[in-house]
Amino acid sequence: MIESHALADAVMALLLITNLLLLGFGYLNACVRAVALQGLVVGLLPLIMGGGSPLWRVAALTAVGMGIKGVVFPRMLSKLLRDVEVRREVEPFVGHGLSIALGVGAMGFSLWVSSKLGPLVAARNAWMISAGLATLLVGLFLIVSRRKAVSQVLGYIVLENGVYTFGLATVGHVPLLVELGVLMDAFVAVFIMSIAAYHISREFNHMDVDLLDKLRD
Amino acid sequence: MTAKAFIRVARWGGITLAALAAAAACVVLRRGPVLFADGWFALDALSAFHLGVLALVFGSASWFAEPYFEGTLTPSQARRFAALWFGAFCAMVLVLCCGNLGLMWVGIEATTLLTAFLICTHVTPLSLEATWKYLVVCSVGVAFAFMGTLLVAASAHGLQLDASSTLLWTQLRERAVFLHPGTMKLAFLFLLVGYGTKAGLAPLHGWLPDAHSQAPAPVSALFSGFMLNASFYCLLRILPIAEAATGNVGWARGLLVFFGLASIVVAACFIVFQHDSKRLLAYHSVEHLGIIALAAGLGGLGTFAALWHTLNHALCKALAFFCAGRLGQAYGSHDLRRMAGALRAGRLWAAAFFASLLALIGVAPFAIFMSELQILRAAAERRAFIAMAVFLLGVSVVFVGALKHALVMAWGEPVQRPEPEKESVGTHVLVWGMLGMLLVLGLWLPTPLSDAMRAAAGIVEGRP
Numbered sequence: 001m002i003e004s005h006a007l008a009d010a011v012m013a014l015l016l017i018t019n020l021l022l023l024g025f026g027y028l029n030a031c032v033r034a035v036a037l038q039g040l041v042v043g044l045l046p047l048i049m050g051g052g053s054p055l056w057r058v059a060a061l062t063a064v065g066m067g068i069k070g071v072v073f074p075r076m077l078s079k080l081l082r083d084v085e086v087r088r089e090v091e092p093f094v095g096h097g098l099s100i101a102l103g104v105g106a107m108g109f110s111l112w113v114s115s116k117l118g119p120l121v122a123a124r125n126a127w128m129i130s131a132g133l134a135t136l137l138v139g140l141f142l143i144v145s146r147r148k149a150v151s152q153v154l155g156y157i158v159l160e161n162g163v164y165t166f167g168l169a170t171v172g173h174v175p176l177l178v179e180l181g182v183l184m185d186a187f188v189a190v191f192i193m194s195i196a197a198y199h200i201s202r203e204f205n206h207m208d209v210d211l212l213d214k215l216r217d
Numbered sequence: 218m219t220a221k222a223f224i225r226v227a228r229w230g231g232i233t234l235a236a237l238a239a240a241a242a243c244v245v246l247r248r249g250p251v252l253f254a255d256g257w258f259a260l261d262a263l264s265a266f267h268l269g270v271l272a273l274v275f276g277s278a279s280w281f282a283e284p285y286f287e288g289t290l291t292p293s294q295a296r297r298f299a300a301l302w303f304g305a306f307c308a309m310v311l312v313l314c315c316g317n318l319g320l321m322w323v324g325i326e327a328t329t330l331l332t333a334f335l336i337c338t339h340v341t342p343l344s345l346e347a348t349w350k351y352l353v354v355c356s357v358g359v360a361f362a363f364m365g366t367l368l369v370a371a372s373a374h375g376l377q378l379d380a381s382s383t384l385l386w387t388q389l390r391e392r393a394v395f396l397h398p399g400t401m402k403l404a405f406l407f408l409l410v411g412y413g414t415k416a417g418l419a420p421l422h423g424w425l426p427d428a429h430s431q432a433p434a435p436v437s438a439l440f441s442g443f444m445l446n447a448s449f450y451c452l453l454r455i456l457p458i459a460e461a462a463t464g465n466v467g468w469a470r471g472l473l474v475f476f477g478l479a480s481i482v483v484a485a486c487f488i489v490f491q492h493d494s495k496r497l498l499a500y501h502s503v504e505h506l507g508i509i510a511l512a513a514g515l516g517g518l519g520t521f522a523a524l525w526h527t528l529n530h531a532l533c534k535a536l537a538f539f540c541a542g543r544l545g546q547a548y549g550s551h552d553l554r555r556m557a558g559a560l561r562a563g564r565l566w567a568a569a570f571f572a573s574l575l576a577l578i579g580v581a582p583f584a585i586f587m588s589e590l591q592i593l594r595a596a597a598e599r600r601a602f603i604a605m606a607v608f609l610l611g612v613s614v615v616f617v618g619a620l621k622h623a624l625v626m627a628w629g630e631p632v633q634r635p636e637p638e639k640e641s642v643g644t645h646v647l648v649w650g651m652l653g654m655l656l657v658l659g660l661w662l663p664t665p666l667s668d669a670m671r672a673a674a675g676i677v678e679g680r681p
Contacts, residue, residue: 117403136364143353152353156357160360163367166364166367167363170368170371171370174370174380174383175319177320178317178319178320181323185323185330188327189329189330189356193352193356195334196345196348196349196352199340203345212346214346215346215426215427215431217487217491
């Protein structure tokens with residue numbers, strides 16, 4: 001199991017690095033590539049965690065996970081970016097430097113939280129739990145701090161990746177049907193958000209969600 | 218196929234599906250719980266009761282869809298509406314039928330995704346804005362509910378359940394006292410935030426007024442009449458498990474009371490200043506979901522009242538949205554001030570809207586008054602006097618605020634004179650039938666219904 005531990009550590013490190021890249025990149029295309037890398041990394045996790053489950057199950061989950069998160073999502077997003085012809089700069093509300101600093105802060109916070117989660121951590125994988133939580137927080141931050149609808153979709157994917165990692169770390173094996181249902185939902189969610197973002201850009205000639213403020217009390 | 222044909226398919230298909238759901242609910246209520254596929258699918262009195270409410274709302278909204286959409290949709294819009302309409306129903310049935318908390322989550326997320334494009338059946342900038350907010354807020358909110366579901370599974374580590382039964386509520390309910398209490402508390406918090414967002418509990422209700430006001434009326438009716446309750450149903454499922462795991466000290470119930478009161482107060486503040494008829498109804502949804510949460514949190518008699526209120530609110534709100542939608546079409550605006558004097562002009566929809574608003578704010582002898590009275594009794598029984606005072610204050614503010622709008626709508630000085638309405642006999646039957654049910658339920662509760670609600674309340678109370 002030693003190699004598998006080393007591998008898991010490497011994967012977690014990659015996950016955290018992609019988080020920081022997403023916070024730092026200034027162009028949407030680069031962010032899409034970072035999300036693709038993160039998707040592949042997260043998709044690999046069931047294979048690394050493997051222990052105890054039948055091989056076919058692990059293989060199926062890894063294939064579907066990597067396929068959806070690492071290939072299908074980035075393709076949908078690149079297609080969206082091609083179709084809508086918006087400017088490709090990220091234009092965040094919070095500067096890149098501060099974003100990265102907050103990302104590092106999120107990692108520290110998640111480490112602290114996972115050290116408090118007694119019974120879960122005793123099981124195993126404290127490291128993975130904190131990586132999952134940090135990814136989730138970064139996803140949330142991307143959703144609230146970015147202007148373009150595409151960035152919010154990116155943030156949602158990152159959030160999903162965080163939840164997925166957290167789930168693998170805390171529960172180990174959720175029943176396959178549930179796991180596939182969740183992946184299916186994530187897939188449809190991103191698909192539908194892309195269509196909605198496309199309609200928004202057609203209707204408004206922009207996709208800056210902060211300008212969607214006509215409905216309020 | 219023409220647009221008309223698609224809408225007709227949606228109507229008759231919807232009514233058939235609703236009848237089937239109602240029949241299934243009756244069978245379960247008479248024969249007792251049904252389990253199949255190793256407990257992955259499970260129906261008991263609580264699910265059957267909600268299935269019945271769903272059948273009522275979905276059937277009447279399908280019935281109403283044909284007169285409402287007549288001549289306003291292109292064939293492709295009508296086809297998309299029909300497909301998503303059935304899809305939304307299936308997702309809600311999945312939520313009610315599955316015995317696995319993970320699959321239940323999949324169902325709730327599926328309702329978000331399938332209903333998103335129902336909001337922009339008519340594509341306008343405002344409806345797109347509402348769709349986007351709904352998609353992002355609900356998807357992110359519900360992701361928290363999934364974290365909660367995972368934590369429930371984690372809290373069951375000590376039970377040595379095999380993988381496929383870790384998340385079955387049938388299994389967890391029986392062994393709830395052995396769940397890890399700390400983890401379960403964390404899990405309940407996540408679930409409350411997640412499903413609470415979808416159920417529209419304040420302060421997580423941000424998406425709700427936008428989505429309800431921009432969606433076409435049958436969709437708003439389904440949202441308000443049942444989709445919010447579908448999400449709240451998930452909380453009712455987890456409530457007895459969380460309570461038993463944390464030692465039955467009322468920790469989880471206290472949280473529900475808090476969120477319920479917050480929703481009532483927030484909704485009351487917005488209702489007073491709201492002139493858009495559909496947004497007004499949307500804030501009423503926040504208020505009533507708050508009342509349901511409060512009642513469920515009080516427990517005892519309150520649980521029964523919460524379920525009764527769910528039924529009353531669903532019926533009343535579906536009708537109110539039908540009326541607001543039709544009046545909006547006739548007047549070309551949803552502003553209540555532009556509909557001034559609608560009742561004096563002798564319109565069916567204005568009369569029904571006025572009556573349903575009265576029912577909504579709790580005028581006797583409509584059913585909502587009776588269930589609210591029960592909730593007061595439950596609060597008095599629990600000696601929860603602060604909750605009672607806040608509840609009464611909120612409901613009174615809503616009463617005065619909404620009555621003011623309703624009176625202007627009914628008897629104000631007319632601003633415009635729309636075309637006279639031509640409604641079919643079927644529509645008259647629908648409207649008067651629903652109003653009649655609200656009145657009858659206020660005066661007399663049939664024994665089979667009260668038995669069903671008592672059985673369902675027993676499940677929420679943790680007495681299987």
